[in-house]
Amino acid sequence: MTENKQSVETVRHKLQLDESLEQHKRGWIIQKIGWGILYSALILALAGVFGSGPLSYKTLIKNGNSVKYERFLRYESEAEMTFNIQNAKDSITLEIPQQYMQYIDLHSITPLPHSNRTVNDVTTYYFHALRTANIHCHLMAKRTGSITAIIKVNETPFTISHQIYP
Amino acid sequence: MNPVIRGIIIYLFLMLVFRLSGKRTLAQTTPFELVLLLIISEVTQQALVGEDYSITTSLILITTLIGVDLLFSMIKHKWKGFEKITEGSPLIVVADGKLLQNRSRKSRVSEEDVLEAARNIHGLERLDQIKYAVLELDGTISIIPKESAV
Numbered sequence: 001m002t003e004n005k006q007s008v009e010t011v012r013h014k015l016q017l018d019e020s021l022e023q024h025k026r027g028w029i030i031q032k033i034g035w036g037i038l039y040s041a042l043i044l045a046l047a048g049v050f051g052s053g054p055l056s057y058k059t060l061i062k063n064g065n066s067v068k069y070e071r072f073l074r075y076e077s078e079a080e081m082t083f084n085i086q087n088a089k090d091s092i093t094l095e096i097p098q099q100y101m102q103y104i105d106l107h108s109i110t111p112l113p114h115s116n117r118t119v120n121d122v123t124t125y126y127f128h129a130l131r132t133a134n135i136h137c138h139l140m141a142k143r144t145g146s147i148t149a150i151i152k153v154n155e156t157p158f159t160i161s162h163q164i165y166p
Numbered sequence: 167m168n169p170v171i172r173g174i175i176i177y178l179f180l181m182l183v184f185r186l187s188g189k190r191t192l193a194q195t196t197p198f199e200l201v202l203l204l205i206i207s208e209v210t211q212q213a214l215v216g217e218d219y220s221i222t223t224s225l226i227l228i229t230t231l232i233g234v235d236l237l238f239s240m241i242k243h244k245w246k247g248f249e250k251i252t253e254g255s256p257l258i259v260v261a262d263g264k265l266l267q268n269r270s271r272k273s274r275v276s277e278e279d280v281l282e283a284a285r286n287i288h289g290l291e292r293l294d295q296i297k298y299a300v301l302e303l304d305g306t307i308s309i310i311p312k313e314s315a316v
Contacts, residue, residue, distance in 0.1 A: 009266040011258050015298060015310070020255040027254060028272050034186035075167065076216060144167065166167055166175075 048072065050165055051079075063156045073141040073164045078107070081137040081160070083153050088129040092154055095124045100149035103164060107138040169214075169223050173230030176214055181252065189254065189305040190274045253303050260299035263292075263312070273301055283307035 008025060048056035051072040059068045069081040085092050094113070096106070098121040113125035127135065135153075141164040148161040184191070214227055242249035259270045265277050280299045284290035288311050298310040 008268045008272065009261075011261045011266065013258060013261065013298060015258070015300070017256055017258070017300065019257060020250055023250055023255060024257055024272075031186055031188060034182075038183070038186065 050074065051077065060158050060160075062158065065153050065156045067151070067153070067158045067160070069160055069162075071161060071163060073104075073139075073162050075141050075144050075164060075166050077141060079139045079141070081139055083135040083137075085129065085133045085135070085153060086131075088131055088133050088154065090128070090130065092127040092129045092133060092135065093124055093152070094127070094135060095122050095152040097122050097149050097151070100147060100151065100160070103141065103143045103145065103147040103162065105140040105142045107140050110136045110138070169218075169226045170230045172214060172216075173227045174234055176210060177231055177234045180210065185252065185254070188274060189301060189303065190279075191305075256303060256308075257301045258298055259301050259307070260293065260296050263294035263296055265293065275301055275307065280307055280309075284309045284311075 008021060010021070011019075044050065046053060048054050049072060051070060051074050056070045056072040057068065058071050059066055064086040066084045067081065068084075070079045073079050083094065094109075098118070101123070109125060111127060113127050116123055116125045118124075127133070141162070144164045144166045146161070146163050148159065150157045151160050152158070215223065238252065242252065257269060257273055259266055259273065259275045260280055265280065270276065270280075277293065280296070281290075281293060283299065283306070284293075284296055287309050290296060290309065290311055295312055296309055297312045300308045300310070302308055
């Protein structure tokens with residue numbers, strides 16, 4: 001048996017045992033790399049690259065109206081998209097294309113719209129509102145992949161993109 | 167997602183993570199590790215089944231997991247190199263009553279772990295009574311006592 005402070009000890013033994021020391025050495029290196037990847041993935045998850053984190057949340061502002069939503073979603077997980085409307089005059093219209101709803105299930109809308117209609121594959125929800133209003137949409141991803149859609153609030157178009165993980 | 171694909175992904179991911187974490191991780195050496203293993207199995211079960219509690223999905227998933235495992239065991243049987251990659255190989259950590267420092271450090275086996283195994287299996291009292299201690303594939307430590315210690 002030889003010992004060294006740096007190298008892995010070589011053992012001469014009579015056991016019927018295939019140690020494959022070289023493979024162990026390679027394995028320890030790969031393990032370290034693997035741990036690096038695992039911890040990197042954890043940090044990315046904390047940051048929100050896989051959803052529910054600061055990197056995932058995005059806010060778009062146009063004409064005084066804004067929308068806050070999550071860019072990264074997970075399959076069958078719930079998320080929220082909130083529209084903030086300024087200077088509403090009597091009513092608000094929220095236009096969501098059907099293409100968007102193929103990927104995202106609109107679980108509920110708060111407050112409830114007083115009516116809706118679908119024309120040319122675009123569903124429009126109508127709300128009674130005056131001046132400032134918030135509309136909360138509770139979503140659930142029902143398909144994996146990428147979806148980009150233009151959602152209009154009082155004729156203001158917002159380009160919403162989601163990356164949905166399996 | 168198709169349950170077959172889901173089952174294969176989960177199987178491969180678990181195999182990769184357990185292989186990367188090393189033999190000693192989750193070798194159920196402490197009650198906490200046993201609890202951790204149970205939590206992992208619970209999370210895995212949710213990812214596998216999702217919202218679909220049908221018997222059909224369960225049958226598909228069981229068949230998938232057994233099928234992949236069977237396929238892997240056949241490949242391992244035919245190609246020994248594959249077995250070494252997926253499961254590793256045993257490692258001697260004590261020889262002639264001396265702890266092999268670099269081997270034990272890299273495989274995260276402490277002198278206490280070896281002594282515990284020596285006490286449990288053979289009722290040995292000291293390290294110098296051990297001829298060989300081997301870290302096995304499942305993370306357990308096998309003890310071969312010196313003839314004088316038996």
